[in-house]
Amino acid sequence: MENRQDIKFMRIALKEAKKGKGYTHPNPAVGAVIVKDDRILGKGYHKRAGMPHAEREAIKDALSKGHSIEGATMYVTLEPCCHYGRTLPCTEAIIDKRIKRVVVATLDPNPQVAGKGVEILRKNRVEVKTGILEKEAKKLNEDFFVYIQKKRPFVHLKIAQTIDGKIATKTGSSKWITGEKARRYAHRLRKEATAVLVGKGTALTDNPQLTVRNYPSKKQPLRVLVDKSLEVPLDFKIYSSDASTVVITSEIAPSEKIKKLEEKGIKIIRLPLKEGRFDINDILKALYDMEVMHLLVEGGKGIITEFIEKGVFDKISLFVAPKIIGEDGISGIGRLGIEDISEAINLRIESIKKLDRDLYIELYP
Numbered sequence: 001m002e003n004r005q006d007i008k009f010m011r012i013a014l015k016e017a018k019k020g021k022g023y024t025h026p027n028p029a030v031g032a033v034i035v036k037d038d039r040i041l042g043k044g045y046h047k048r049a050g051m052p053h054a055e056r057e058a059i060k061d062a063l064s065k066g067h068s069i070e071g072a073t074m075y076v077t078l079e080p081c082c083h084y085g086r087t088l089p090c091t092e093a094i095i096d097k098r099i100k101r102v103v104v105a106t107l108d109p110n111p112q113v114a115g116k117g118v119e120i121l122r123k124n125r126v127e128v129k130t131g132i133l134e135k136e137a138k139k140l141n142e143d144f145f146v147y148i149q150k151k152r153p154f155v156h157l158k159i160a161q162t163i164d165g166k167i168a169t170k171t172g173s174s175k176w177i178t179g180e181k182a183r184r185y186a187h188r189l190r191k192e193a194t195a196v197l198v199g200k201g202t203a204l205t206d207n208p209q210l211t212v213r214n215y216p217s218k219k220q221p222l223r224v225l226v227d228k229s230l231e232v233p234l235d236f237k238i239y240s241s242d243a244s245t246v247v248i249t250s251e252i253a254p255s256e257k258i259k260k261l262e263e264k265g266i267k268i269i270r271l272p273l274k275e276g277r278f279d280i281n282d283i284l285k286a287l288y289d290m291e292v293m294h295l296l297v298e299g300g301k302g303i304i305t306e307f308i309e310k311g312v313f314d315k316i317s318l319f320v321a322p323k324i325i326g327e328d329g330i331s332g333i334g335r336l337g338i339e340d341i342s343e344a345i346n347l348r349i350e351s352i353k354k355l356d357r358d359l360y361i362e363l364y365p
């Protein structure tokens with residue numbers, strides 16, 4: 001039975017964890033709170049990979065205020081680590097400081113931890129309770145769970161369309177389908193991503209910057225351009241110095257242009273073409289090797305369709321504007337070869353938000 005106090009303090013720990021969302025990749029966002037006699041003694045969150053974990057931040061916070069944490073309870077949103085990585089194991093710090101009880105929201109999917117952290121604490125006479133607000137904690141780190149369990153980035157598709165499913169008029173005009181509030185929300189999604197990916201078509205049509213501008217952020221996501229023959233001009237915004245850019249290209253790309261891009265500090269990844277196209281799994285493997293945990297795919301239609309067709313996506317963020325373009329407009333998703341309604345791809349609606357005049361729909365496979 002979950003007690004109300006545990007839920008109350010775990011909510012505070014989750015609030016702490018959210019402060020690190022988007023900054024900790026390839027690590028999860030984690031928050032911790034230390035409580036004694038129903039009083040919060042210290043709080044902390046994981047700020048960035050390589051920096052102290054949430055548990056050690058909370059311990060440091062409590063000790064800096066002169067509190068004794070012996071016999072206290074720690075609330076932590078993810079199972080404390082028990083292995084030596086870029087930082088020391090958090091289980092050691094908990095045992096060392098004689099924390100009596102640890103309440104964990106969810107176990108860590110990382111095989112190096114996966115229940116071992118809880119086991120070590122219990123062996124050292126620390127009382128451990130798990131599963132408090134587990135659903136919320138897993139949702140917060142949905143990208144980390146996919147990255148660890150599927151050994152590929154979490155694939156997050158973003159589509160902005162009219163009510164009749166169009167992303168542009170027949171001439172390609174699409175600025176702006178949605179309003180200011182929806183665009184600000186889209187920048188928040190960029191802030192939470194490790195990388196933002198577009199295809200050559202979107203780059204040529206929209207000349208996007210692909211940076212976080214309308215939302216507070218201490219970092220910029222990596223920009224990923226898929227351009228097999230390097231058709232995007234060198235002076236386009238995707239190559240600006242505002243953020244790092246990676247170009248996925250092929251053996252048909254001109255070596256002179258590769259040289260010029262490399263001189264600009266652009267990373268080039270050459271991948272094989274299969275029947276004239278890249279294999280989505282090859283792209284994901286290359287990005288996984290670069291520690292891209294959360295990939296936000298912003299289009300265009302061809303790339304989005306390919307991810308959907310292959311069934312390689314974990315989430316869709318759909319922005320819908322109350323506008324009608326008509327059947328001669330450009331659809332957000334291309335041909336999938338579906339002939340019978342029973343073959344349709346079914347999605348689950350997680351949430352719907354109203355953003356001024358627009359709707360934001362969060363969908364999962």
